[in-house]
Amino acid sequence: MRVACKRSAGGVSCEAAVGFPAAENALFPESSRMAGFGHEAAEAEVVDPATAARNARYGLVLFALYFSFYAVFVVLNAFQPTAMSVTLMGVNLAIIYGMGLIIAALVLALIYCWLCRGRVEPVSAGHEPASGVGQ
Amino acid sequence: MIPDPSPLAIAVFVAITLGLSFWFGAKAKSAAGYFAAGGQIHWFVNGVAFAGDYLSAASFLGICGMISLFGYDGFLYSIGFLAGWVVALFVIAEPLKRLGKYTFADALNSQFQSRGITFAAGTSALVVSVFYLIPQMVGAGSLIVPLLGLAHWQGVVIVGTVVVLIVCTAGMVSTTYVQFIKGGLLVLFSGLLTVLILNRGLKVDERPEAMAPQVVATTPGGTKLINGLPHGKGQGEADLRPVGHLSKLPDGKKETGPLSPREYLATLQQSEIVLWKSETTSGENGKVVTYSPVPTAGADVLLPGRKYTDLRSDKLWGKIDFVSLMLALFCGTASLPHVLIRYYTVKDQAAARLSTVVGIATIGAFYVLTLFMGLGAMTSGTIDLTDSNMAAPLLAKNYGNLLFAIISAIAFTTVLGTVSGLIVAASGAVVHDLVVGVLGIPLKDQHKVRVGKIAAAIVGLIAVALGIWFKGFNAGFLVGWAFSVAASANLPALVMILFWRGTTKQGVTAAILVGMFSSLAWILVSAETFQNVYGYTKDQAAKLAWVPFSQPGLVTIPLGFATLVLVSLLTRRSRIQ
Numbered sequence: 001m002r003v004a005c006k007r008s009a010g011g012v013s014c015e016a017a018v019g020f021p022a023a024e025n026a027l028f029p030e031s032s033r034m035a036g037f038g039h040e041a042a043e044a045e046v047v048d049p050a051t052a053a054r055n056a057r058y059g060l061v062l063f064a065l066y067f068s069f070y071a072v073f074v075v076l077n078a079f080q081p082t083a084m085s086v087t088l089m090g091v092n093l094a095i096i097y098g099m100g101l102i103i104a105a106l107v108l109a110l111i112y113c114w115l116c117r118g119r120v121e122p123v124s125a126g127h128e129p130a131s132g133v134g135q
Numbered sequence: 136m137i138p139d140p141s142p143l144a145i146a147v148f149v150a151i152t153l154g155l156s157f158w159f160g161a162k163a164k165s166a167a168g169y170f171a172a173g174g175q176i177h178w179f180v181n182g183v184a185f186a187g188d189y190l191s192a193a194s195f196l197g198i199c200g201m202i203s204l205f206g207y208d209g210f211l212y213s214i215g216f217l218a219g220w221v222v223a224l225f226v227i228a229e230p231l232k233r234l235g236k237y238t239f240a241d242a243l244n245s246q247f248q249s250r251g252i253t254f255a256a257g258t259s260a261l262v263v264s265v266f267y268l269i270p271q272m273v274g275a276g277s278l279i280v281p282l283l284g285l286a287h288w289q290g291v292v293i294v295g296t297v298v299v300l301i302v303c304t305a306g307m308v309s310t311t312y313v314q315f316i317k318g319g320l321l322v323l324f325s326g327l328l329t330v331l332i333l334n335r336g337l338k339v340d341e342r343p344e345a346m347a348p349q350v351v352a353t354t355p356g357g358t359k360l361i362n363g364l365p366h367g368k369g370q371g372e373a374d375l376r377p378v379g380h381l382s383k384l385p386d387g388k389k390e391t392g393p394l395s396p397r398e399y400l401a402t403l404q405q406s407e408i409v410l411w412k413s414e415t416t417s418g419e420n421g422k423v424v425t426y427s428p429v430p431t432a433g434a435d436v437l438l439p440g441r442k443y444t445d446l447r448s449d450k451l452w453g454k455i456d457f458v459s460l461m462l463a464l465f466c467g468t469a470s471l472p473h474v475l476i477r478y479y480t481v482k483d484q485a486a487a488r489l490s491t492v493v494g495i496a497t498i499g500a501f502y503v504l505t506l507f508m509g510l511g512a513m514t515s516g517t518i519d520l521t522d523s524n525m526a527a528p529l530l531a532k533n534y535g536n537l538l539f540a541i542i543s544a545i546a547f548t549t550v551l552g553t554v555s556g557l558i559v560a561a562s563g564a565v566v567h568d569l570v571v572g573v574l575g576i577p578l579k580d581q582h583k584v585r586v587g588k589i590a591a592a593i594v595g596l597i598a599v600a601l602g603i604w605f606k607g608f609n610a611g612f613l614v615g616w617a618f619s620v621a622a623s624a625n626l627p628a629l630v631m632i633l634f635w636r637g638t639t640k641q642g643v644t645a646a647i648l649v650g651m652f653s654s655l656a657w658i659l660v661s662a663e664t665f666q667n668v669y670g671y672t673k674d675q676a677a678k679l680a681w682v683p684f685s686q687p688g689l690v691t692i693p694l695g696f697a698t699l700v701l702v703s704l705l706t707r708r709s710r711i712q
């Protein structure tokens with residue numbers, strides 16, 4: 001809720017924008033009311049199911065990609081550790097692959113952000129979101 | 136080691152710590168929400184704050200320490216901790232932001248309004264937060280020892296008190312801005328330290344005393360003898376030397392001069408590094424710990440398998456234990472209550488996405504630096520043999536007391552911030568989920584805040600007690616446990632609610648409780664716990680353990696999913712009605 005306050009010679013007078021009586025304001029000054037504490041904290045976001053479904057789809061594809069990259073790394077370390085000693089430009093595969101995983105996470109994250117920009121125009125009424133994420 | 140505090144270090148440390156913490160603490164009192172900052176934090180600030188929250192004692196102290204002692208295996212934690220963010224960004228962030236309002240339980244409950252789910256989710260948030268608090272407290276205690284010259288337990292008590300004060304006066308807005316600044320400073324100064332390490336290059340230490348073994352004997356009466364002399368700093372007394380040096384460089388060189396990051400790693404790979412092993416013998420005359428040098432090929436240090444020795448053997452369970460740990464690290468991040476809560480401090484889904492990307496960039500940069508800081512500590516004679524958590528700050532001390540003080544202060548405030556974030560998350564779970572949601576006690580807003588603060592103080596007290604109890608553990612290792620419990624309890628419920636329409640409220644409740652209790656039980660009866668917590672020797676622990684490997688994730692995460700699917704199928708009719 002929004003409260004407009006005016007400083008005058010007599011002190012501070014407040015007027016709430018959304019039907020909040022001024023008398024009550026005096027009882028509960030701003031500091032004790034903990035504005036934004038309750039569930040009404042953030043403004044409700046307009047959810048567009050088509051966009052949400054598209055984003056979720058991209059997310060899952062990128063997730064699968066990264067998960068495979070990570071899984072191969074873990075399995076190699078566990079069951080084929082000698083493969084990690086292959087050396088390229090003086091640095092072994094263990095370090096190159098590890099750094100690669102860190103860099104890949106950032107690159108995929110940037111790709112995801114780029115893919116998710118903008119909204120999807122709804123195709124037709126009653127469109128079923130592909131992954132069941134939309135509501 | 137006996138600390139050697141310098142007045143300059145203490146002054147800088149106290150100024151930075153208190154300045155940061157209370158400046159924002161004071162600023163936040165009036166304005167916005169205690170628990171979720173009113174959803175008004177800018178995504179960039181929130182993203183760096185993610186890093187501030189996430190790069191806790193475990194990352195800065197624990198991982199650097201582990202790399203300095205074992206080489207590459209510590210870096211595996213860095214990789215796993217970062218990879219988890221991919222799950223958070225691609226799978227969890229946006230739907231969670233869409234469904235939830237406030238806590239993790241809200242999101243799970245968005246379509247059910249079930250008291251059972253609220254209870255299970257609130258309890259798991261509380262348990263995971265407390266588990267995650269232990270390593271933070273242990274790390275904070277470790278930092279206080281060399282810096283202020285106090286005992287470990289005193290450090291833990293100080294952290295506990297300051298954090299409870301911060302949490303009780305401030306809340307989520309101040310926590311976010313403090314984390315933003317700390318996250319940024321931590322990465323900047325780690326970068327500076329790495330530049331200094333690379334600029335100094337590598338150097339062989341040929342002094343004969345660098346290779347001398349060290350013996351700590353504790354008599355039955357409790358007297359401590361170091362190399363046969365009483366423990367102390369005075370005349371006729373001795374203290375443990377910090378260790379870690381190179382015994383050979385490639386081509387017989389003695390010193391390399393400045394190196395590029397690639398050259399640094401490549402040179403190290405062809406050098407010989409002196410690592411240290413410890414042996415403990417107990418007898419009638421007390422306990423004797425012998426630390427002896429082991430010259431090791433650099434190529435070996437930079438490969439996996441020095442800590443997870445089973446990786447290089449044929450022991451299948453050991454390998455599975457490792458896979459289980461890496462799975463828990465991967466799945467754990469997106470299930471941590473204090474990470475999830477940060478999705479409610481931004482405006483919308485796009486902001487949630489962008490702040491995760493900023494978080495990944497900041498955290499990723501930091502984890503790349505951990506490798507150089509850990510290896511720098513390993514080769515600069517800055518390892519405290521009795522506490523692996525101090526590698527990074529002691530390395531900074533190598534470059535002067537000022538840098539040491541700044542790095543320690545940042546590390547310490549980072550711990551403070553992470554601990555406050557965790558305590559806010561835990562008290563949020565208590566108030567929203569358990570008191571209001573489960574017990575059904577209606578509370579006015581200001582009463583909620585009051586109950587939240589009381590809960591915060593109690594959680595803080597528990598954390599202090601556990602922090603003292605777990606002294607001497609590596610913080611990174613302890614965080615591994617928190618990740619296992621979080622991933623087992625929270626991830627199945629979260630993912631299935633978002634992606635499977637057949638999920639029922641009974642399924643979610645059962646999955647959280649089964650995942651949480653099974654992973655906790657697994658940890659309590661594992662060989663690692665028998666050895667490190669209950670104090671058995673390695674062989675005894677292996678025999679006593681009830682489970683074939685120590686990390687629960689590989690079993691308990693699928694168990695959570697299976698429970699959810701099974702219970703949901705059994706209770707499906709009740710949902711249709």
